[in-house]
Amino acid sequence: MSKRKADEMSLRLPLVLILGATGSGKTKLSLDLAKKFCGEIIGADSMQIYKKLDIISAKPTIEERSVAPHHMIDKLSPNEVCTVVDFRNEAVSIIDKLFAENKLPIVVGGTNYYIESLLWHILIEKPGDTRKTLPWEYRKKNPDVSSEELHEKLKVLDPEMATRLHPNNKRKIIRALEVHEEKGRKTSEILKEQQMDGGNSQGGGLRYKDTIIFWLQWDQQTLDERIDKRVDLMIKDGLINELLDFHNEYQSYLTSTPDYTTGIYQMIGLKEFHEYLIMNAEQRASPEGKTAFESGVEVLKRVTRRYARKQIRWIRNRFLGRSDREVPPLYALKADRIEQWDENITEPAIKIVKSFISETPCEINPEAKVAIQSFANSQDETYHCEVCKRIFIGTFQWQIHMKSRKHKMSLLRLAKQERMCNTIKSDTSS
Structure with missing residues (x-):
């Protein structure tokens, strides 16, 4: 086949990226699109890339993974590590290969810096392993x-x-x-x-100019309820045994000097249940053990809800609040009523992708950009608060701190100390 005919047969496929807070249904939409367009799914989750801890990391199940090929999931053992450069290099290679084969690449996002490394030229290549x-x-x-x-x-x-x-x-x-x-x-x-x-x-410009982003949106209260129910379901499905088995296998690491800031040990759940996990069976069965378990459940829910809010803020800031950077079109899909999933989520997403491939107009418009103060000011200035003994990077964070209750209370305490010192000096001199 001539190169010209091969080019004519190639499709104008987009890179599809699915974003949303934890528990928003990203996996479900990725499967819907993969089935419709014979696509393949690339996970962009720094925890799902590891083997083990399937429940707490909310990996696609074996049944779900049988629907379409999945990449960048269950690749590393817990003792290995994966930098964002490692992830970027392998994921980009997979995406390029899928494009060459006229297959739709669908990236399911969970880790912010993984996603950014795919979308933009932001990383400096590091030679070697x-x-x-x-x-x-x-x-x-x-x-x-x-x-x-x-x-x-x-x-x-x-x-x-x-x-x-x-x-x-x-x-x-x-x-x-x-x-x-x-x-x-x-x-x-x-x-x-x-x-x-x-x-x-x-960093630099877009890596893939033809990119479509879907943002699964939920009412915050509904999302909080979904997250709480999701944690309860995880526990019902064997979360605690999963954590205990993992802890027993890597016990020397977790009980010596726990470092929950690297590799798989950053997983939300390990730190929250640490007190319960280091107990022996008798202690876990005691009232103290029950209290530690209940505390772990409550903290896990709270931390997960907080993480979901952080993800939402990141989406707004990175994709709707930027006027100084190329940003792909972002389509918000309202997911508040799960019984209307197909009508509100799957069908609009399919329509948008079809329109892109066929290069025809689509009546569904992407979200409009909004002015977000955090990007109106320099992000590179360093500010020192001598009162609170803290350092801030960026004008926006500095302005927030200066207006914060904590800073104002510190000012009041400092003023009170100065008045006391002045009173003591006055009494001494008299």
Whole structure:
């Protein structure tokens, strides 16, 4: 077949990205679209990429995975780690291969920085196997080097990048230092080059110009109720035994110096049930054990609800609040009534994808951009609050802090201390 005929037969397929808070139904929509368009699903969840903990990570079931090919799920053992660069490199390769085969790639989002790494040119390539030189490995080899010391070093080598990073953000500080050492160039300079291609201060332009984003929206109260019920169902399905089995297999790690900030150990649920998991069977059966279990359930629900709100804020900020960056069209699908799922979710999504492929007009419009204050001001300025002894990156966060009750209370306490000191000085002098 000639190249011309092959090109004529190729379809104009979009990259489909499904976003939404945890528990919003992203998996269900991905299966609906995969069945309709013979697509394949790429998971963008930093926890589902690991084997084990299937229930707490809400992985698609074996039955669901049989509906369509799934990628980037159950790839790593809990002892392995996956950087965002690792994920980006493999996921982009899969997406490109699917496009070459005229197959619809459907990305199901769960982890913000995984999704951003696919959509935009925001990362600096790191040669070699990144899994062997991770920030937490660096910490083990250099336990006495503090984040503040590394930040001071970065100020000397790349002062512009240092202003963008909080002194406590050790992972990103180390990454900037690694880039400088490996490439002999400043990270800030490389990021500026990326900005020339439709990017902004956060990175470069779109990786895939033909992208459609679906945002599954729920009324907040309804979503909270769904999350609580989802946790209850997880427990009914064997969540506690899953956590106990995992804990027993990796007990030496969890009971020595728990670090719930790396790899699979960041999973929501492990930290929340830690007190219960380290108990023996007799202790778990005691009143104290029951209290620890009930506390774990309540905290898990609360943390998950809070995480869902964070995801929603990220979607609004990144996709509707940006005027300084190329952003794909985002279609909001209202999912408040599950009994009307097909009518409100599946059918509109199918119509939008069909319209894109056929290059015909669609009566469904993407969401309009909105002005969000957090992006109206510089994100790179560093502010020090001498009263609260805190550092803030970005004008927006600084303004929020200055208006916060905590800051105002600190001002009142400081004023009270000054009055007391003045009174003591006055009494002493008299």
